[in-house]
Amino acid sequence: MTGSVSKVLASAALVMGMSGPALAVVELEWWDFLAGGDGVRMKALIDRFNEEHPEINITATTSEWGLPFYTKVRTSVAVGQGPDIMTYHLSRLPIALEEGVLSPITDEDLETAGLSRDDFIASAIEAAQDDDGQLMAVPFDVHAIVAYYNRTALEGTDWLDADGNLTGLDSIEDLTEMLTWAKENGFSDPLSFQTEGGGGTWRMFYTLLRQQDGELITDGEVLAGDNLDKAVRAIQILTDWRSEGLIPEQAAYPASVALFQSGRAVLHINGVWEVPTFNDATEADTLGFEWFANEVPQLLDRPATWADSHALAIPNDANMSAEEREAAMTAIGWMQRNSLAWADAGHIPAYSATVESAEYQELQPNATYASLADNAEFDPRSTIAGVASPIYDSINNLVAPAVHGFLEPQDAAEQMKQELQALLD
Template identity: 75%
Template sequence: MIRKIGKLTAATALALGLSGPAWAQVEVEWWDFLGGGDGVRMKALIGQFNEEHPDIQINGTTLEWGLPFYTKVRTSVAVGQGPDIMTYHLSRLPLALEEGVLSPISEADLETAGISTGDFFPASIAAASSEDGALMAVPFDIHAIVTYYNRTALEGTEWLDADGNLTGLNSIDDMTALLTWAKDNGFSDPLSFQTEGGGGTWRVFYTLLRQQNGEMLTDGEVLAGDNLDKAANAIKIMADWRAAGLIPEQAAYEASVALFSGGKSVLHINGVWEVPTFKDQTEADTLGFDWFANEVPQLMDQPATWADSHAFAIPNDPDMDAETRDAVLTVIGWMEKHSLDWAGAGHIPAYKPTVDSDAYGALQPNATYASLAGNAAFDPRSKIAGVASPIYDAVDNLIAPAVHGFLSADDAAAEMKAQLQALLN
């Protein structure tokens, strides 16, 4: 929805530094799901945009993350009561295509926004496009898991190079050796991540699967061929670490973060969005050690890291007029060109000119792990995948229990294949 707010008087227009005929102000209704540090940064960007654009004003609304957000989008767009622009996880794009809730974004639209597909990392554009190549959203970032590590603890070991980056982690055995060393040296939970299920376990599992060149979905079949064995192997790796006391038992998300910040874990695998947490603790002098973050090491056949993208999407509203759409596209283009501020939340901007800038190069540890943009492994393109999807349920009900020894890795993989395949048939 967009509403024109009366015309400014000539005197007001001149006071604002505007010239020409009286200006009409338009309001853009904006929905997002951004809380915490993400929300603070986005609200600041919206405020800056509004200050710089007296003719376009964004009215931002933040809704509950996950399934509630996407349910509201689906129902609101269906009755013509959706926003003018919204944030969207690209992992949810396949389901959005099935529901018909998004409006395609044309080359002409991109020109209006002052951007082009060549300005973005190819993996994010692929994730934002339909199977026939139509662009359905504009990527804003690539957010992935990274490996946070205790530099102080690793100082002088074989796993830290002269620049303070992780090194010597080229296989599962290498990683196990580091974690075993940490266990022997007083770290109770050497590698922490969210092990109770949900997002954290999925992200590590999917990274290990993709590093084997494994695929969750192939031509509509779940874990086809030797992908089933690769999935079982990924689960077994985590289960073996848990059995050896190298990862925590049933750690909730917040607990997994606290294990690292509290000095009980030497490594922590989590999303880039926790960078501000550890920076804030460093500034407050409450962390007690030097930390950094690198791309998740390549431990198997190929580099791969679970990733998703926040993107900007336009709801499928046949009544949206050209003026409304142009205003929305102006917002999108401006946000992309100011994505350095968004990078402060730890995210890698999807807009390559920002990543290529000197200012981004000086942003650490972000610039060091930006290499993962070339190895981003997005969720499978399917209605059963993505944020708050049936795959997440399978993680809760099957993968996490197998990691904790309640069923075998082979049985968990086989049952996951059966359950998810039934949803596709």
């Protein structure tokens, strides 16, 4: 894809026997990393867009999530062979800025899409800007971890209020008490999450760090000042839960989900993207209990929840025509106004009008945990942070082993500080 003209498929000639000129169809190449339920829903959205916009045709390609996708984007954009529109994690925005792979989104672009910055959840639109306030992508959702729980098991306890929501979990001690109760009442792994690998452990660690108002990176310094102590505390909390048998030993991602589905965990902390999994299990009558999900409770000094955002972005392509850019922004605007279908995947739409709509308020548990958008904590703004970044490697190689007793929390935090600082220096 080097020439813009080659992708505008209509000629100016009249079609014989028809009452008007041939329709000029702008071809847009779309790249994403969306698999599973996300992929199904995005494909359906693209198909609907194409049906409603005969003048624009989106052809979509899905690549492997994580580093393979972003490596493909970097190399293809560098040689002018990138797509016209793509999905992008906002946690990787600093890396994108260093690589120069994104085309800034101007106010004129937003006007073409029928959008403005005020249309979006504040935390998402902030994460989509560079340090000078230039918008680099258009946020499509906020996806975060939530607390899934077994309502049936907690019925009649002090941890469930009259509306069936979690209550009384205002400290680490409160949650430990609930998990201990669950252990004593037959739940072999009371709190399940991905304890093997960097993803799940990172989300838990970062949530606990930010709930202490801790910062991983401050002015280019990793775990500066008392942030090191806060990191140690976050690791120690997880380590204590593991040593008491309250979280599973090295559970891979699928296993962590299965522990909750099988009734072995009373609580499951994972991304909002698992809502369809549990909805499907309920509809198939294979779950055996009633479940729900709330925002992760505030256990420490302040409310905070790890979060990221899928955004829609335009690659930095000097050969992109004005017609293609207009078509891309038209697609981005349409996707926002139709993001209720995306919310069905568990994500919180970044487009505020969708979240405020009556239709969204009927989506449960989505509408209940949508409050977490106000407490969303995105990854540190750094080239070593974000999806498939060195931070994930450090968590996998140091923090996860410490949680499982192979390294002291203090040593893990100090080594993480040293390794990550070397990358920044």
